[in-house]
Amino acid sequence: MKDLWLVASYTFKDLVKRKSFIVSNIIILAMVIIGFNIPNILKSFVDVNVTEEGTKIVVLDTQDLFEGTLETLNQYQEQIGYNIQVKKDLTEEQVKEQIKAEEINEAIVISKSDNGININYLVKSIGMTSSIPQNVITTIQDTYKNLQISKLNVTQEQLIKINQPFNIEMNQVEEKEAGGNILVMMILSLVLFYAIYFYAYQVSTSITTEKTSKIIETLVTSTSPRVIVLGKTIGIGLVGLMQTAVTVIVALICAKICVTQEMLESILDLSNFTPTLAITSIIYYVLGYSLFALLYALTGSTVAKPEDIQSANGPVAILTLVGFYLSYFTMMNPTSELNAFASMCPISSPFCMPFRIMMGIASATDILISIAILLVTILVVAKVSIKIYSSAILNYGSKINFKDMMKMYKNKND
Amino acid sequence: MGLKISNVNKSYGDKKVVDNINLQINNPGVFGLLGTNGAGKTTTIRMLLGILKKDSGEITWNDKKVERKHVNFGYLPEERGIYPKTKIYDQLVYFAKLKGMTTKQADKAIDYWMKRLEVEQYKNMTAEKLSKGNQQKIQFITAILHDPELVVLDEPFSGLDPVNTELLRNIILELVNQGKYIIMSAHQMSVVEEFCTDILILNKGKTVLQGNLKQIKDTYKANKLSIISKDDIEEKIKEANLSIIFKKENEYQIKITENEETYKLLESLVKNNIKVEKFEINKPSLHDIFIEKVGE
Numbered sequence: 134m135k136d137l138w139l140v141a142s143y144t145f146k147d148l149v150k151r152k153s154f155i156v157s158n159i160i161i162l163a164m165v166i167i168g169f170n171i172p173n174i175l176k177s178f179v180d181v182n183v184t185e186e187g188t189k190i191v192v193l194d195t196q197d198l199f200e201g202t203l204e205t206l207n208q209y210q211e212q213i214g215y216n217i218q219v220k221k222d223l224t225e226e227q228v229k230e231q232i233k234a235e236e237i238n239e240a241i242v243i244s245k246s247d248n249g250i251n252i253n254y255l256v257k258s259i260g261m262t263s264s265i266p267q268n269v270i271t272t273i274q275d276t277y278k279n280l281q282i283s284k285l286n287v288t289q290e291q292l293i294k295i296n297q298p299f300n301i302e303m304n305q306v307e308e309k310e311a312g313g314n315i316l317v318m319m320i321l322s323l324v325l326f327y328a329i330y331f332y333a334y335q336v337s338t339s340i341t342t343e344k345t346s347k348i349i350e351t352l353v354t355s356t357s358p359r360v361i362v363l364g365k366t367i368g369i370g371l372v373g374l375m376q377t378a379v380t381v382i383v384a385l386i387c388a389k390i391c392v393t394q395e396m397l398e399s400i401l402d403l404s405n406f407t408p409t410l411a412i413t414s415i416i417y418y419v420l421g422y423s424l425f426a427l428l429y430a431l432t433g434s435t436v437a438k439p440e441d442i443q444s445a446n447g448p449v450a451i452l453t454l455v456g457f458y459l460s461y462f463t464m465m466n467p468t469s470e471l472n473a474f475a476s477m478c479p480i481s482s483p484f485c486m487p488f489r490i491m492m493g494i495a496s497a498t499d500i501l502i503s504i505a506i507l508l509v510t511i512l513v514v515a516k517v518s519i520k521i522y523s524s525a526i527l528n529y530g531s532k533i534n535f536k537d538m539m540k541m542y543k544n545k546n547d
Numbered sequence: 548m549g550l551k552i553s554n555v556n557k558s559y560g561d562k563k564v565v566d567n568i569n570l571q572i573n574n575p576g577v578f579g580l581l582g583t584n585g586a587g588k589t590t591t592i593r594m595l596l597g598i599l600k601k602d603s604g605e606i607t608w609n610d611k612k613v614e615r616k617h618v619n620f621g622y623l624p625e626e627r628g629i630y631p632k633t634k635i636y637d638q639l640v641y642f643a644k645l646k647g648m649t650t651k652q653a654d655k656a657i658d659y660w661m662k663r664l665e666v667e668q669y670k671n672m673t674a675e676k677l678s679k680g681n682q683q684k685i686q687f688i689t690a691i692l693h694d695p696e697l698v699v700l701d702e703p704f705s706g707l708d709p710v711n712t713e714l715l716r717n718i719i720l721e722l723v724n725q726g727k728y729i730i731m732s733a734h735q736m737s738v739v740e741e742f743c744t745d746i747l748i749l750n751k752g753k754t755v756l757q758g759n760l761k762q763i764k765d766t767y768k769a770n771k772l773s774i775i776s777k778d779d780i781e782e783k784i785k786e787a788n789l790s791i792i793f794k795k796e797n798e799y800q801i802k803i804t805e806n807e808e809t810y811k812l813l814e815s816l817v818k819n820n821i822k823v824e825k826f827e828i829n830k831p832s833l834h835d836i837f838i839e840k841v842g843e
Contacts, residue, residue, distance in 0.1 A: 346631055347627060353598045354615075354620070
């Protein structure tokens with residue numbers, strides 16, 4: 134046990150002290166911070182003159198088509214930060230000049246022609262983040278419609294009936310009901326996949342490096358192969374957990390500071406991301422990582438030359454991808470039997486079950502069965518991997534193939 | 548007290564790499580395990596250290612099965628290797644702790660051995676920045692840092708320059724004086740002759756010669772005569788029915804079978820007033836014995 138902790142802590146420290154690790158982490162965190170600030174950065178190039186009062190918009194109604202009813206637009210000042218002024222006595226040219234001079238930010242010029250009502254939305258320059266505020270336009274349309282209806286001597290009651298809102302919702306007939314934000318789930322699934330894949334692969338690289346640098350000869354006389362494989366798996370797993378946690382925490386802080394609540398809610402609805410889900414995601418990360426790390430430990434020990442790592446790891450990489458895509462593609466239909474299978478199958482359950490928990494379609498029994506299957510698979514893989522590792526690690530000849538591995542496993546004396 | 552290997556066998560598939568080896572080391576000192584490349588030395592060492600399971604036989608240390616927990620051993624493998632991107636100090640502490648030392652004990656031992664092997668200036672450097680010789684010295688430190696009772700040195704001098712060879716030579720003698728049991732595998736027979744009291748020569752997995760080095764050499768009759776003379780003595784050698792193995796400047800190496808022929812030659816040289824600077828009858832060296840046993 135003491136040796137296991139020694140190998141794990143040495144592996145952990147050795148990895149986090151490396152320049153390549155520090156540099157790659159700085160780059161990842163910088164990308165996260167920049168990523169969350171992209172809207173603000175772009176906005177700072179476009180909306181140079183947005184004041185504390187909000188975006189200044191002039192609504193120009195020179196033909197008095199709205200007969201003064203456009204004042205309703207002022208309600209948006211508080212809601213979404215528009216500072217709207219309705220003008221009749223300016224020309225379109227004058228408004229354009231005001232935008233150029235940055236006295237105002239944008240303008241909505243309303244005019245009537247034979248084809249209907251024309252709305253000309255004027256901005257200083259059209260950029261990536263420029264968009265016509267749909268709620269403002271809808272309100273303008275509704276205001277005009279209501280004005281015209283009211284001229285037909287329609288009562289307020291009749292007007293409400295005409296403007297009856299349509300409440301549209303979708304429901305399913307199956308008992309299990311899926312809910313939640315698909316984007317958040319896909320992100321969660323992707324984060325789990327990359328964390329598991331990337332760090333499990335590192336176990337293979339680390340074992341091959343020890344073998345090819347011949348340090349393994351000294352190491353196996355200092356402690357048992359079982360301790361080396363498990364210690365290495367734990368050490369690298371802890372690095373992965375720490376790095377993923379730091380990245381997620383920085384991302385959450387950035388989301389809180391840099392992105393407006395409305396924007397965040399419209400893109401990422403984190404209401405389903407509960408502490409229980411966070412804990413189960415960590416459990417599935419640990420178990421999924423352990424499974425693939427032990428498989429990679431096996432393939433890593435069979436390689437004698439660093440250039441053979443990729444080809445040796447190929448089958449495990451394919452297995453990881455199959456597991457991930459099985460879970461990823463069945464997400465579109467979470468109540469399907471295939472998705473339920475993916476949540477139980479050990480190669481896909483680490484990517485799939487957290488998503489089903491978030492959707493609210495996984496029962497406690499489902500979770501326990503899935504974890505039990507995963508645990509049993511890990512124990513079997515650990516037994517086979519450690520046994521083959523013990524024989525393969527001192528073999529410096531040609532790459533060991535599947536047949537050799539089976540021989541090594543069967544040969545109790547080896 | 549000591550190491551005992553009894554009837555140990557090992558095969559890889561159909562190929563027998565170690566065939567019924569027996570040896571016993573009862574006293575501290577250096578034991579020479581010799582053989583050509585692929586003779587089974589490293590496999591024997593790996594079985595002895597418990598990192599490779601034997602097919603049959605028994606290996607005991609102080610009458611206990613050789614296992615990591617029973618034997619405090621140090622090992623310098625033939626395949627040199629240290630962590631290339633890790634600081635020397637960090638990896639030495641790591642191996643010392645795996646061998647059961649505390650950080651304090653490890654620090655003390657690291658300081659002592661790094662000074663002793665003249666590598667203390669590399670303590671905080673990564674291994675990849677060190678020369679091969681210095682990397683080898685660091686690996687030697689990992690083998691003896693924890694004060695082992697049994698030290699296995701596989702080709703300890705290969706790749707070292709004469710200065711470092713001398714340094715390592717003195718340390719091995721120091722370890723012998725401390726009462727350590729050392730098993731050394733080497734290709735340089737002069738090294739083996741200098742250090743080893745007992746030897747075992749392996750050829751294709753089989754023991755071809757085993758025993759006390761001095762006793763082994765005593766069983767061999769003299770077979771070489773070495774003469775240094777400024778005069779041309781080739782004619783005299785032929786007259787004595789002897790053949791020259793090689794001649795280099797004034798030195799003659801002559802093959803002999805009986806001492807009688809040698810005395811006849813000496814008599815002839817004296818009679819003809821030939822000045823001789825050296826006249827030495829030699830028994831076969833370990834090198835010769837080794838070639839004789841495994842050369843065919």
